[in-house]
Amino acid sequence: MKEPVVSIKNICKAYQKGSETIPVIHDITFDIIDGDFLSLMGPSGSGKTTLLNLIAGIDKPDCGEIIVSGINITRLSESELSRWRAINVGFIFQFYNLIPVLTAFENVELPLLLSPLSKSQRREHVISALRVVDLLDRIDHKPKELSGGQQQRVAIARAIVTDPAIIVADEPTGDLDRKSATDVLNLMTRLNDEFGKTIIMVTHDMRAAKRAKTIKYLDKGYLNDSPANTDL
Amino acid sequence: MTHLLILIYRNLFRHKLRTFLTILAVAVAILSFGILRTVIDVWYLGVEVASANRLVTRNAISLIFSLPVSYREKIMSVDGVKSVSYGNWFGGIYIDEKNFFPNFAIEPKGYLGLYPELVLNEKEKIDFFKDRKSAIVGEKLAKRFGWKIGDTVTLKGTIFQGNWDFTIRGIYKGRDKNTDETIFFFHWDYLNEMVKKTMPTYADQTGFFVIGIKDASRAGEISQNIDSIFKNSLAETITETEKAFNMGFVAMTEAIVVVIELVSYIVIFIIMAVSANTMAMTVRERSNEYAVFKTLGFRTIHLLGLIFGESFLITMSGCLLGIALSFPIADLFSASLSEFFPVFNISMQTILFDVVGGCLIALTAAVFPSIKAINTDIANGLRKLI
Numbered sequence: 001m002k003e004p005v006v007s008i009k010n011i012c013k014a015y016q017k018g019s020e021t022i023p024v025i026h027d028i029t030f031d032i033i034d035g036d037f038l039s040l041m042g043p044s045g046s047g048k049t050t051l052l053n054l055i056a057g058i059d060k061p062d063c064g065e066i067i068v069s070g071i072n073i074t075r076l077s078e079s080e081l082s083r084w085r086a087i088n089v090g091f092i093f094q095f096y097n098l099i100p101v102l103t104a105f106e107n108v109e110l111p112l113l114l115s116p117l118s119k120s121q122r123r124e125h126v127i128s129a130l131r132v133v134d135l136l137d138r139i140d141h142k143p144k145e146l147s148g149g150q151q152q153r154v155a156i157a158r159a160i161v162t163d164p165a166i167i168v169a170d171e172p173t174g175d176l177d178r179k180s181a182t183d184v185l186n187l188m189t190r191l192n193d194e195f196g197k198t199i200i201m202v203t204h205d206m207r208a209a210k211r212a213k214t215i216k217y218l219d220k221g222y223l224n225d226s227p228a229n230t231d232l
Numbered sequence: 233m234t235h236l237l238i239l240i241y242r243n244l245f246r247h248k249l250r251t252f253l254t255i256l257a258v259a260v261a262i263l264s265f266g267i268l269r270t271v272i273d274v275w276y277l278g279v280e281v282a283s284a285n286r287l288v289t290r291n292a293i294s295l296i297f298s299l300p301v302s303y304r305e306k307i308m309s310v311d312g313v314k315s316v317s318y319g320n321w322f323g324g325i326y327i328d329e330k331n332f333f334p335n336f337a338i339e340p341k342g343y344l345g346l347y348p349e350l351v352l353n354e355k356e357k358i359d360f361f362k363d364r365k366s367a368i369v370g371e372k373l374a375k376r377f378g379w380k381i382g383d384t385v386t387l388k389g390t391i392f393q394g395n396w397d398f399t400i401r402g403i404y405k406g407r408d409k410n411t412d413e414t415i416f417f418f419h420w421d422y423l424n425e426m427v428k429k430t431m432p433t434y435a436d437q438t439g440f441f442v443i444g445i446k447d448a449s450r451a452g453e454i455s456q457n458i459d460s461i462f463k464n465s466l467a468e469t470i471t472e473t474e475k476a477f478n479m480g481f482v483a484m485t486e487a488i489v490v491v492i493e494l495v496s497y498i499v500i501f502i503i504m505a506v507s508a509n510t511m512a513m514t515v516r517e518r519s520n521e522y523a524v525f526k527t528l529g530f531r532t533i534h535l536l537g538l539i540f541g542e543s544f545l546i547t548m549s550g551c552l553l554g555i556a557l558s559f560p561i562a563d564l565f566s567a568s569l570s571e572f573f574p575v576f577n578i579s580m581q582t583i584l585f586d587v588v589g590g591c592l593i594a595l596t597a598a599v600f601p602s603i604k605a606i607n608t609d610i611a612n613g614l615r616k617l618i
Binding site (some may be wrong): 050053056058059078079082083084085086087089093099100101104106109110111113114158 | 235238239242243245246504520522524525526527528529530531532610611615
């Protein structure tokens with residue numbers, strides 16, 4: 001039995017909207033084992049992105065604990081959390097979120113700027129990451145000079161360049177055409193299979209979700225192993 | 233650090249027109265600020281260039297009342313006094329009132345001895361001393377009216393009626409760049425000679441004495457000693473340092489200076505608001521990028537570097553452009569308004585004020601957008617795009 005890389009214990013989260021408190025996550029407990037490819041599905045507003053943000057340390061739960069690779073990230077301060085994210089988490093967003101004034105190389109290099117690596121070591125890492133996503137020929141291109149699929153591959157290279165413990169992806173194929181979406185999903189599957197990366201992906205797309213080893217469903221803030229009736 | 237600078241530099245060109253217009257606005261503001269500060273400097277120039285070793289004695293009632301020229305010998309006898317000269321405001325007009333320039337009747341040898349900053353070659357000096365109907369003029373004034381040595385210039389008297397003819401025997405240059413080169417000097421003897429004929433009761437009178445002292449630290453004591461000599465006389469005196477004497481003139485127009493000073497600060501305040509608006513727009517547009525930076529592990533200090541760096545780069549570009557433009561503009565100003573501003577030089581202090589003003593604008597413009605960028609949590613920042 002593999003060890004869990006992420007342990008989520010009784011977490012809850014609510015947002016304040018004026019005087020109203022809106023609960024988003026209700027008492028969720030589960031583990032994600034090392035090397036898993038987990039897909040989180042559910043209707044809009046079910047709390048998928050919120051749960052992903054909590055696991056990735058970009059939001060904090062109101063109660064409960066999240067332990068990633070033995071570190072209780074709910075107890076980290078903001079600056080500790082920043083450092084932790086830089087080392088342990090790779091991010092893939094729906095709209096790629098590349099910096100438009102930087103080239104593909106520079107975008108991938110960004111997370112490494114916070115590491116103690118030398119310039120030549122950084123270059124080596126960036127080249128390796130861009131080779132994995134098969135974009136070495138677009139190294140000096142800026143995001144607007146790349147297609148949506150290519151931009152998402154640059155974002156994936158940026159996510160893996162620091163060799164993080166987990167990769168979180170929020171609707172990574174949501175803005176892509178069918179072919180580009182397939183390419184991106186193939187790439188993510190490869191990262192999981194060949195490189196053993198733990199991937200947590202939020203998606204609406206059943207075709208994308210089926211690539212995962214594990215699928216979990218969120219409905220109104222509750223986590224289930226099977227979809228709610230409304231989703232069937 | 234290098235990467236941060238590259239990013240700041242590239243961000244500048246994301247909205248070229250906006251960046252260009254902001255730089256231009258800052259340049260115009262800094263230029264206006266610099267010119268207004270220079271106007272204030274020029275206003276106080278007489279005070280600044282005054283020598284600590286010179287005192288001025290005038291009638292205690294008012295400057296418009298004269299003093300007997302015979303006071304010179306008594307003043308000369310006061311301990312600590314090195315030399316004494318005297319002069320009169322003449323108030324003559326050259327052809328038309330709009331051709332205003334200051335003109336004084338002076339006792340030439342003593343006066344030029346007391347003002348070494350008026351540089352005249354030996355021949356011109358001797359020619360001026362020899363010819364009682366001669367005059368010396370500043371280089372700027374001579375250029376303004378195209379006067380040359382040997383020319384005859386006629387001034388129409390306002391206080392001392394009649395047409396007064398003078399032969400130009402010398403054109404002085406300023407030893408320092410702040411020396412006024414727009415003054416017209418002629419012999420007090422010539423004035424007195426004519427006054428004796430036309431207004432005998434005003435003969436042998438002078439408007440002021442200029443006194444050279446050996447030790448500037450004794451100025452107060454010497455001034456008191458001079459005034460005490462003429463206590464209870466028909467023409468009591470007030471003696472003060474040249475700086476205080478000149479300051480008296482500035483004080484009369486202090487309200488104007490205050491208004492100019494106020495306007496110069498308002499200019500800076502307005503441009504602060506303009507720059508702050510630019511930076512606020514910039515930060516609002518990039519809120520999701522800042523969220524991405526935070527997500528990737530970049531900390532507050534990095535975001536502050538990006539925002540303040542861009543603000544500084546834009547503002548200081550405008551500031552440097554404004555400073556560079558202020559020199560030719562000051563020259564234009566000086567050429568077209570030389571009758572009001574005989575010396576119009578941008579001082580180092582004004583440039584320093586410009587730079588400080590630029591830094592202040594950059595800081596203020598970046599403060600509020602930075603606070604907003606830092607306080608926007610990552611989830612909200614990302615949500616703006618997703």
